[in-house]
Amino acid sequence: MNIKNKLKQISGSWYFLIIILLIYLLLFIFRQDLFSSSLNFFYNILLKIIPVFILVFVLMSLTNYFITPKFVIKHLGEKGIKKWFFIIVGGILSTGPIYMWYPLLADLRDRGLSYGLIACFLYNRAIKIPLLPIALFYFGWKYILILCFVMIVISVIQGMSINKLMEVKNKENENNENRKFSNFHF
């Protein structure tokens, strides 16, 4: 296998990481102060997200085990406010950086979760219950309560809009899923 073929096998995300590492290498050469403060920031984030990473891994494993396409169809595939409520609560209760959840959401999407519900989940992640004390300290309970309420309502509107905007693509996926699920014996 020649180098060209080997390079083709490397995914875009690895190129992204290589570019960022090159930027850090340049910083190390030309701006050591910026390099060390960025690295210090990186280290602090990493320390915070390692437990979240473990939690996400456990949740992904549990999801793989329990959330089958049949489960998704039953709870999230049907119409109504129940599935929206389920996803709003999930979004609010989820912890850690947003990008840590992308693999899990991509997995759920492959199992039939609509793009609108994914968008709704991501939007509700903005509401952080553990951080409420500091938010209340700066802005007061009245403001935070109204903001949270407005954000929850808007998250559903965004989800519905995303569903509409992605409709063509969703229909294609739906057909694929139907074909896939037709092989299952419920």
Place this chain on the structure above:
Amino acid sequence: MKVNIKSSKQAIIKAAKGLWKAFPMILGTILLVSLISTLISKSFYTTVFSKNLFLDPIIGSLVGSISAGNPITSYIFGGELLTQGVSLLAVTAFLVSWVTVGLIQLPAESAILGKKFALLRNITAFILAIIVAIITILILGVF
């Protein structure tokens, strides 16, 4: 409840593979977030707001969109911006877009959840941050 060992093994392997696939993007994003957070100083935020009721929420949403980091930082920045005389409307748009728009995470979101979805979600979140700010302030009645 009976646990199927074979299924649980498969579930764990699948989860590990999923995380490994996202690993370079996650690591790259954390490195990028660290760099941006170090580059953008706190004073930058207080100089960009012009105390214009129409422009400020747009600027607030823009600044929040390009910023990244723990939401706790946005609360502290937001609180300080308020004391600097920046309108609550702008601060609200800033707070909301900080946590709902992810320009820095966009490459990761595109790669894992799809380009079209990532773009649509971030564009609508940017616009909605301004709308959320307006509605919140209207309800609060403190324009």
